[in-house]
Amino acid sequence: MNIISTPTTLQKLEIAGDHTEFEPAGDHPHSERAAKRLPSDLPCITNVSTPTGAKPIMKTMMTTACERNCYYCHFRAGRGKTQRVTFKPDEMAASFDQLQRAKVADGLFLSSGIIKGSVTTQDKILDTVEIVRRKYQYKGYVHLKIMPGAEYDQLYRAMQLSDRVSINLEAPTEERLAALAPKKSFNDELLQRLAWAHQIRQTGIRASTVTQFVVGAVGDTDVELLSVSERLYRQMGLSRAYFSAFHPISDTPFENLSAVLPTREFRLYQSSFLLRDYGWSVEELPFEESGNLRLDVDPKRAWAEAHLTHAPIEIMRASRDELMRIPGFGPKAAESILKARRTGHLTDLAHLRALGIRAPEQAAPFILLDGHQPAVQLSLF
Numbered sequence: 001m002n003i004i005s006t007p008t009t010l011q012k013l014e015i016a017g018d019h020t021e022f023e024p025a026g027d028h029p030h031s032e033r034a035a036k037r038l039p040s041d042l043p044c045i046t047n048v049s050t051p052t053g054a055k056p057i058m059k060t061m062m063t064t065a066c067e068r069n070c071y072y073c074h075f076r077a078g079r080g081k082t083q084r085v086t087f088k089p090d091e092m093a094a095s096f097d098q099l100q101r102a103k104v105a106d107g108l109f110l111s112s113g114i115i116k117g118s119v120t121t122q123d124k125i126l127d128t129v130e131i132v133r134r135k136y137q138y139k140g141y142v143h144l145k146i147m148p149g150a151e152y153d154q155l156y157r158a159m160q161l162s163d164r165v166s167i168n169l170e171a172p173t174e175e176r177l178a179a180l181a182p183k184k185s186f187n188d189e190l191l192q193r194l195a196w197a198h199q200i201r202q203t204g205i206r207a208s209t210v211t212q213f214v215v216g217a218v219g220d221t222d223v224e225l226l227s228v229s230e231r232l233y234r235q236m237g238l239s240r241a242y243f244s245a246f247h248p249i250s251d252t253p254f255e256n257l258s259a260v261l262p263t264r265e266f267r268l269y270q271s272s273f274l275l276r277d278y279g280w281s282v283e284e285l286p287f288e289e290s291g292n293l294r295l296d297v298d299p300k301r302a303w304a305e306a307h308l309t310h311a312p313i314e315i316m317r318a319s320r321d322e323l324m325r326i327p328g329f330g331p332k333a334a335e336s337i338l339k340a341r342r343t344g345h346l347t348d349l350a351h352l353r354a355l356g357i358r359a360p361e362q363a364a365p366f367i368l369l370d371g372h373q374p375a376v377q378l379s380l381f
Protein backbone atom coordinates (compact mmCIF):
# COMPACT_ATOMS: atom_id res chain seq x y z
CA MET A 1 0.00 0.00 0.00
CA ASN A 2 1.25 3.47 -0.93
CA ILE A 3 1.01 5.83 2.05
CA ILE A 4 2.51 9.32 2.43
CA SER A 5 3.61 9.61 6.08
CA THR A 6 2.11 13.01 6.95
CA PRO A 7 0.61 14.64 3.90
CA THR A 8 -0.69 18.18 4.15
CA THR A 9 -4.37 18.82 3.47
CA LEU A 10 -3.40 20.30 0.11
CA GLN A 11 -1.39 17.21 -0.83
CA LYS A 12 -4.32 15.03 0.17
CA LEU A 13 -6.71 17.08 -1.94
CA GLU A 14 -4.37 16.77 -4.90
CA ILE A 15 -4.19 12.98 -4.52
CA ALA A 16 -7.91 12.50 -3.97
CA GLY A 17 -8.92 15.01 -6.62
CA ASP A 18 -6.62 13.62 -9.28
CA HIS A 19 -8.46 10.31 -9.18
CA THR A 20 -12.00 11.62 -9.63
CA GLU A 21 -11.49 12.74 -13.22
CA PHE A 22 -13.27 9.66 -14.53
CA GLU A 23 -16.23 10.17 -12.24
CA PRO A 24 -18.58 12.40 -14.24
CA ALA A 25 -20.62 14.91 -12.29
CA GLY A 26 -22.13 17.38 -14.73
CA ASP A 27 -24.14 17.63 -17.91
CA HIS A 28 -21.16 17.51 -20.29
CA PRO A 29 -18.83 14.75 -19.06
CA HIS A 30 -16.59 14.91 -22.13
CA SER A 31 -15.73 18.58 -21.75
CA GLU A 32 -15.45 17.98 -17.99
CA ARG A 33 -12.51 15.66 -18.65
CA ALA A 34 -10.88 17.80 -21.29
CA ALA A 35 -11.03 21.04 -19.34
CA LYS A 36 -10.52 19.66 -15.89
CA ARG A 37 -7.67 21.96 -14.97
CA LEU A 38 -8.64 25.48 -14.15
CA PRO A 39 -6.32 28.43 -13.48
CA SER A 40 -6.42 27.45 -9.81
CA ASP A 41 -4.16 24.51 -10.85
CA LEU A 42 -5.68 22.30 -8.17
CA PRO A 43 -6.60 18.91 -9.59
CA CYS A 44 -9.58 18.71 -7.28
CA ILE A 45 -11.22 21.67 -9.05
CA THR A 46 -13.14 20.78 -12.21
CA ASN A 47 -15.32 22.89 -14.41
CA VAL A 48 -18.69 21.14 -14.21
CA SER A 49 -21.87 21.98 -16.04
CA THR A 50 -24.62 21.88 -13.39
CA PRO A 51 -28.38 22.54 -13.69
CA THR A 52 -27.64 26.12 -12.61
CA GLY A 53 -24.74 26.75 -15.01
CA ALA A 54 -21.05 25.87 -15.32
CA LYS A 55 -19.17 26.04 -12.03
CA PRO A 56 -15.70 25.28 -10.67
CA ILE A 57 -16.57 22.30 -8.48
CA MET A 58 -14.35 20.76 -5.81
CA LYS A 59 -14.53 17.08 -6.77
CA THR A 60 -12.96 14.85 -4.18
CA MET A 61 -13.12 11.79 -1.93
CA MET A 62 -13.32 11.28 1.83
CA THR A 63 -10.83 8.45 1.43
CA THR A 64 -8.98 6.83 -1.43
CA ALA A 65 -8.76 3.58 0.57
CA CYS A 66 -11.37 0.90 -0.03
CA GLU A 67 -12.15 -2.51 1.41
CA ARG A 68 -13.99 -3.69 -1.72
CA ASN A 69 -12.34 -5.14 -4.79
CA CYS A 70 -14.19 -3.99 -7.92
CA TYR A 71 -12.10 -5.37 -10.75
CA TYR A 72 -11.87 -2.16 -12.80
CA CYS A 73 -11.15 0.34 -10.04
CA HIS A 74 -8.08 2.43 -9.06
CA PHE A 75 -9.02 2.24 -5.42
CA ARG A 76 -9.74 -1.46 -5.05
CA ALA A 77 -8.41 -3.15 -1.92
CA GLY A 78 -4.85 -4.37 -2.33
CA ARG A 79 -3.89 -2.20 -5.32
CA GLY A 80 -0.35 -1.17 -4.41
CA LYS A 81 -0.09 1.73 -6.83
CA THR A 82 -2.91 3.76 -5.30
CA GLN A 83 -1.93 6.52 -2.89
CA ARG A 84 -4.24 6.26 0.09
CA VAL A 85 -5.34 9.40 1.89
CA THR A 86 -8.23 9.96 4.28
CA PHE A 87 -9.98 13.12 5.45
CA LYS A 88 -11.91 13.74 8.63
CA PRO A 89 -15.26 15.49 8.05
CA ASP A 90 -14.20 18.76 9.70
CA GLU A 91 -10.94 18.82 7.72
CA MET A 92 -12.75 18.26 4.43
CA ALA A 93 -15.45 20.80 5.24
CA ALA A 94 -12.87 23.44 6.28
CA SER A 95 -10.87 22.86 3.07
CA PHE A 96 -13.96 23.36 0.97
CA ASP A 97 -14.88 26.47 2.93
CA GLN A 98 -11.45 27.98 2.29
CA LEU A 99 -11.56 27.27 -1.43
CA GLN A 100 -15.11 28.50 -1.67
CA ARG A 101 -14.36 31.76 0.15
CA ALA A 102 -11.27 32.27 -2.03
CA LYS A 103 -13.65 31.90 -5.00
CA VAL A 104 -11.64 28.94 -6.30
CA ALA A 105 -14.55 26.52 -5.84
CA ASP A 106 -18.28 27.04 -6.17
CA GLY A 107 -19.78 23.63 -5.59
CA LEU A 108 -18.85 20.32 -4.00
CA PHE A 109 -18.89 16.78 -5.40
CA LEU A 110 -18.09 14.33 -2.63
CA SER A 111 -17.38 10.64 -3.13
CA SER A 112 -15.45 8.02 -1.17
CA GLY A 113 -13.91 4.59 -1.06
CA ILE A 114 -15.52 2.30 1.50
CA ILE A 115 -13.84 1.75 4.86
CA LYS A 116 -15.54 0.11 7.88
CA GLY A 117 -18.64 -0.55 5.79
CA SER A 118 -20.93 1.55 3.64
CA VAL A 119 -22.98 2.95 6.53
CA THR A 120 -19.94 4.32 8.39
CA THR A 121 -18.54 5.75 5.16
CA GLN A 122 -21.86 7.37 4.23
CA ASP A 123 -21.98 8.93 7.73
CA LYS A 124 -18.62 10.59 7.09
CA ILE A 125 -19.90 12.08 3.84
CA LEU A 126 -23.04 13.29 5.59
CA ASP A 127 -21.13 14.71 8.57
CA THR A 128 -18.96 16.69 6.15
CA VAL A 129 -21.91 18.22 4.36
CA GLU A 130 -23.72 18.97 7.63
CA ILE A 131 -20.67 21.05 8.62
CA VAL A 132 -20.51 22.70 5.19
CA ARG A 133 -24.19 23.64 5.36
CA ARG A 134 -24.56 24.50 9.07
CA LYS A 135 -21.20 25.81 10.31
CA TYR A 136 -20.05 27.41 7.05
CA GLN A 137 -23.55 28.30 5.86
CA TYR A 138 -22.80 27.23 2.29
CA LYS A 139 -25.98 27.36 0.22
CA GLY A 140 -24.57 26.42 -3.20
CA TYR A 141 -24.34 23.27 -5.28
CA VAL A 142 -23.63 19.92 -3.60
CA HIS A 143 -23.53 16.50 -5.31
CA LEU A 144 -23.09 13.44 -3.08
CA LYS A 145 -22.21 9.86 -3.82
CA ILE A 146 -24.41 7.26 -2.15
CA MET A 147 -22.50 4.21 -1.00
CA PRO A 148 -23.79 0.79 -2.08
CA GLY A 149 -25.90 -0.44 0.85
CA ALA A 150 -26.38 2.98 2.53
CA GLU A 151 -29.46 3.12 4.77
CA TYR A 152 -32.80 4.73 3.81
CA ASP A 153 -32.42 7.50 6.42
CA GLN A 154 -28.94 8.28 5.16
CA LEU A 155 -30.21 8.61 1.60
CA TYR A 156 -33.06 10.79 2.83
CA ARG A 157 -30.66 13.11 4.67
CA ALA A 158 -28.27 13.16 1.72
CA MET A 159 -31.11 14.28 -0.53
CA GLN A 160 -32.15 16.97 1.96
CA LEU A 161 -28.61 18.33 2.06
CA SER A 162 -27.73 18.14 -1.63
CA ASP A 163 -28.85 19.05 -5.12
CA ARG A 164 -27.97 15.71 -6.69
CA VAL A 165 -27.03 12.19 -5.58
CA SER A 166 -25.15 9.51 -7.54
CA ILE A 167 -26.15 5.88 -7.08
CA ASN A 168 -23.91 4.04 -9.51
CA LEU A 169 -25.28 0.77 -10.87
CA GLU A 170 -21.97 0.15 -12.73
CA ALA A 171 -23.51 -2.68 -14.80
CA PRO A 172 -26.88 -3.29 -16.49
CA THR A 173 -27.72 -6.64 -14.84
CA GLU A 174 -26.93 -8.61 -11.72
CA GLU A 175 -24.79 -11.09 -13.69
CA ARG A 176 -22.75 -8.36 -15.34
CA LEU A 177 -22.22 -6.66 -11.98
CA ALA A 178 -20.99 -9.92 -10.44
CA ALA A 179 -18.33 -10.07 -13.17
CA LEU A 180 -17.29 -6.45 -12.57
CA ALA A 181 -17.63 -5.96 -8.84
CA PRO A 182 -18.17 -9.24 -6.99
CA LYS A 183 -18.85 -7.64 -3.60
CA LYS A 184 -21.65 -5.38 -4.83
CA SER A 185 -25.25 -6.52 -4.89
CA PHE A 186 -27.21 -5.17 -7.88
CA ASN A 187 -30.70 -5.36 -6.43
CA ASP A 188 -30.22 -5.03 -2.68
CA GLU A 189 -27.44 -2.45 -2.54
CA LEU A 190 -28.02 -0.38 -5.69
CA LEU A 191 -31.36 -0.72 -7.50
CA GLN A 192 -33.23 -0.54 -4.19
CA ARG A 193 -31.52 2.81 -3.41
CA LEU A 194 -32.53 4.19 -6.81
CA ALA A 195 -36.13 3.21 -6.04
CA TRP A 196 -35.89 4.82 -2.58
CA ALA A 197 -34.56 8.05 -4.11
CA HIS A 198 -37.62 8.16 -6.34
CA GLN A 199 -39.91 7.60 -3.33
CA ILE A 200 -38.11 10.31 -1.36
CA ARG A 201 -38.66 12.80 -4.19
CA GLN A 202 -42.41 12.12 -3.90
CA THR A 203 -42.22 13.67 -0.40
CA GLY A 204 -41.21 17.00 -1.93
CA ILE A 205 -37.43 16.72 -1.67
CA ARG A 206 -36.03 17.91 -4.97
CA ALA A 207 -32.52 16.41 -5.21
CA SER A 208 -32.06 14.62 -8.53
CA THR A 209 -30.53 11.18 -9.07
CA VAL A 210 -27.88 10.09 -11.55
CA THR A 211 -26.18 6.76 -12.16
CA GLN A 212 -23.08 5.55 -13.96
CA PHE A 213 -22.19 2.43 -15.97
CA VAL A 214 -18.74 1.06 -16.73
CA VAL A 215 -19.12 0.16 -20.42
CA GLY A 216 -17.73 -2.85 -22.21
CA ALA A 217 -15.47 -4.66 -19.74
CA VAL A 218 -17.60 -7.77 -19.18
CA GLY A 219 -19.53 -8.32 -22.41
CA ASP A 220 -22.38 -5.95 -21.55
CA THR A 221 -24.29 -4.88 -24.66
CA ASP A 222 -25.77 -1.52 -25.62
CA VAL A 223 -29.27 -2.99 -25.57
CA GLU A 224 -28.73 -4.11 -21.96
CA LEU A 225 -27.35 -0.72 -20.91
CA LEU A 226 -30.08 1.27 -22.64
CA SER A 227 -32.89 -1.03 -21.47
CA VAL A 228 -31.99 -0.49 -17.84
CA SER A 229 -31.50 3.26 -18.48
CA GLU A 230 -34.99 3.49 -19.99
CA ARG A 231 -36.44 1.70 -16.96
CA LEU A 232 -34.67 4.10 -14.61
CA TYR A 233 -35.84 7.17 -16.58
CA ARG A 234 -39.46 5.99 -16.73
CA GLN A 235 -39.92 4.26 -13.37
CA MET A 236 -37.41 5.86 -11.01
CA GLY A 237 -37.18 9.46 -12.21
CA LEU A 238 -33.49 9.21 -13.08
CA SER A 239 -32.08 12.52 -14.32
CA ARG A 240 -29.06 11.20 -16.13
CA ALA A 241 -27.26 7.95 -16.97
CA TYR A 242 -23.50 8.32 -17.40
CA PHE A 243 -21.57 5.88 -19.55
CA SER A 244 -17.84 5.47 -18.93
CA ALA A 245 -16.03 3.51 -21.62
CA PHE A 246 -13.88 0.95 -19.84
CA HIS A 247 -10.16 1.59 -19.88
CA PRO A 248 -7.78 -0.79 -18.16
CA ILE A 249 -5.97 0.26 -15.00
CA SER A 250 -2.61 -1.32 -14.26
CA ASP A 251 -2.34 -3.58 -11.23
CA THR A 252 -6.01 -4.61 -11.38
CA PRO A 253 -7.51 -7.95 -12.55
CA PHE A 254 -8.69 -6.20 -15.73
CA GLU A 255 -5.32 -4.66 -16.61
CA ASN A 256 -4.97 -6.78 -19.78
CA LEU A 257 -8.44 -6.17 -21.18
CA SER A 258 -8.77 -3.85 -24.17
CA ALA A 259 -9.99 -0.30 -23.74
CA VAL A 260 -13.45 0.45 -25.13
CA LEU A 261 -13.65 3.04 -27.91
CA PRO A 262 -14.92 6.45 -26.77
CA THR A 263 -17.25 6.40 -29.81
CA ARG A 264 -19.26 3.65 -28.14
CA GLU A 265 -19.71 5.85 -25.09
CA PHE A 266 -20.82 8.71 -27.36
CA ARG A 267 -23.41 6.57 -29.20
CA LEU A 268 -24.80 5.45 -25.83
CA TYR A 269 -25.20 9.08 -24.76
CA GLN A 270 -26.95 9.95 -28.01
CA SER A 271 -29.35 7.03 -27.58
CA SER A 272 -29.91 7.75 -23.92
CA PHE A 273 -31.02 11.31 -24.81
CA LEU A 274 -33.45 9.89 -27.39
CA LEU A 275 -34.98 7.81 -24.59
CA ARG A 276 -35.01 10.61 -22.04
CA ASP A 277 -35.80 13.72 -24.08
CA TYR A 278 -37.32 12.60 -27.37
CA GLY A 279 -39.84 9.99 -26.20
CA TRP A 280 -38.19 7.05 -27.97
CA SER A 281 -38.50 3.54 -26.57
CA VAL A 282 -35.56 1.18 -26.46
CA GLU A 283 -37.22 -1.13 -29.04
CA GLU A 284 -37.01 1.66 -31.62
CA LEU A 285 -33.24 2.05 -31.35
CA PRO A 286 -31.35 0.56 -34.31
CA PHE A 287 -29.34 -2.19 -32.60
CA GLU A 288 -27.34 -4.63 -34.66
CA GLU A 289 -27.61 -8.40 -34.12
CA SER A 290 -24.81 -8.19 -31.56
CA GLY A 291 -27.04 -6.03 -29.34
CA ASN A 292 -24.79 -3.02 -29.95
CA LEU A 293 -25.30 0.19 -31.90
CA ARG A 294 -23.40 1.00 -35.05
CA LEU A 295 -20.34 3.10 -34.29
CA ASP A 296 -20.13 4.74 -37.71
CA VAL A 297 -23.45 6.59 -37.66
CA ASP A 298 -25.51 8.32 -35.03
CA PRO A 299 -28.52 6.25 -33.91
CA LYS A 300 -31.12 8.78 -35.03
CA ARG A 301 -29.69 8.88 -38.53
CA ALA A 302 -29.45 5.08 -38.70
CA TRP A 303 -33.15 4.92 -37.74
CA ALA A 304 -34.04 7.57 -40.35
CA GLU A 305 -32.15 5.71 -43.08
CA ALA A 306 -34.21 2.60 -42.31
CA HIS A 307 -37.60 4.29 -41.83
CA LEU A 308 -37.74 7.66 -43.58
CA THR A 309 -35.80 7.21 -46.80
CA HIS A 310 -38.90 5.83 -48.52
CA ALA A 311 -41.43 7.67 -46.35
CA PRO A 312 -40.12 11.22 -45.86
CA ILE A 313 -41.81 13.48 -43.33
CA GLU A 314 -43.81 16.45 -44.65
CA ILE A 315 -42.54 19.43 -42.70
CA MET A 316 -45.72 21.46 -43.28
CA ARG A 317 -47.96 18.82 -41.66
CA ALA A 318 -45.79 16.81 -39.25
CA SER A 319 -46.54 16.69 -35.53
CA ARG A 320 -43.98 17.83 -32.99
CA ASP A 321 -42.98 14.21 -32.28
CA GLU A 322 -42.58 13.45 -35.98
CA LEU A 323 -40.41 16.52 -36.48
CA MET A 324 -38.13 15.39 -33.67
CA ARG A 325 -37.56 12.08 -35.49
CA ILE A 326 -35.68 13.92 -38.25
CA PRO A 327 -31.86 13.87 -37.91
CA GLY A 328 -30.60 17.28 -36.80
CA PHE A 329 -34.00 18.42 -35.46
CA GLY A 330 -34.38 18.78 -31.70
CA PRO A 331 -37.15 20.24 -29.52
CA LYS A 332 -36.13 23.82 -30.41
CA ALA A 333 -36.21 23.17 -34.16
CA ALA A 334 -39.60 21.48 -33.85
CA GLU A 335 -41.01 24.46 -31.93
CA SER A 336 -39.62 26.95 -34.48
CA ILE A 337 -41.16 25.01 -37.38
CA LEU A 338 -44.56 24.71 -35.70
CA LYS A 339 -44.55 28.46 -35.05
CA ALA A 340 -43.28 29.47 -38.51
CA ARG A 341 -45.73 27.38 -40.48
CA ARG A 342 -48.70 29.04 -38.77
CA THR A 343 -47.94 32.18 -40.74
CA GLY A 344 -46.19 30.99 -43.91
CA HIS A 345 -44.93 28.16 -46.08
CA LEU A 346 -41.59 26.42 -45.62
CA THR A 347 -40.56 25.44 -49.12
CA ASP A 348 -36.78 25.60 -49.12
CA LEU A 349 -33.84 24.50 -46.96
CA ALA A 350 -32.94 28.19 -46.64
CA HIS A 351 -36.23 28.71 -44.77
CA LEU A 352 -35.19 26.05 -42.26
CA ARG A 353 -31.74 27.57 -41.93
CA ALA A 354 -33.37 30.93 -41.21
CA LEU A 355 -35.16 29.28 -38.27
CA GLY A 356 -31.79 28.44 -36.71
CA ILE A 357 -31.53 24.82 -37.93
CA ARG A 358 -27.81 24.57 -38.58
CA ALA A 359 -27.39 21.92 -41.30
CA PRO A 360 -30.81 21.26 -42.85
CA GLU A 361 -29.17 19.59 -45.89
CA GLN A 362 -28.47 16.60 -43.59
CA ALA A 363 -32.20 16.23 -43.12
CA ALA A 364 -33.00 16.66 -46.83
CA PRO A 365 -33.20 12.92 -47.71
CA PHE A 366 -35.81 12.42 -44.99
CA ILE A 367 -38.20 15.37 -45.49
CA LEU A 368 -40.66 16.96 -47.88
CA LEU A 369 -41.12 20.72 -48.02
CA ASP A 370 -44.61 21.53 -49.23
CA GLY A 371 -44.79 18.23 -51.12
CA HIS A 372 -41.30 18.28 -52.64
CA GLN A 373 -38.01 16.69 -51.61
CA PRO A 374 -35.65 19.64 -51.16
CA ALA A 375 -32.78 20.05 -53.60
CA VAL A 376 -29.37 19.97 -51.96
CA GLN A 377 -26.56 22.08 -53.36
CA LEU A 378 -23.61 19.72 -53.75
CA SER A 379 -20.28 21.03 -52.55
CA LEU A 380 -17.58 21.10 -55.25
CA PHE A 381 -14.79 20.58 -52.74
Ligand code: SF4
Nearest residue numbers: 066068070073076113
Ligand atom coordinates in the same frame (compact mmCIF):
# COMPACT_ATOMS: atom_id res chain seq x y z
S1 SF4 B 1 -16.46 0.24 -3.91
FE1 SF4 B 1 -16.04 2.01 -5.22
S2 SF4 B 1 -14.02 2.75 -4.60
FE2 SF4 B 1 -14.25 0.68 -3.78
S3 SF4 B 1 -13.32 -0.66 -5.27
FE3 SF4 B 1 -15.50 -0.55 -5.77
S4 SF4 B 1 -15.73 1.14 -7.26
FE4 SF4 B 1 -13.69 1.31 -6.30
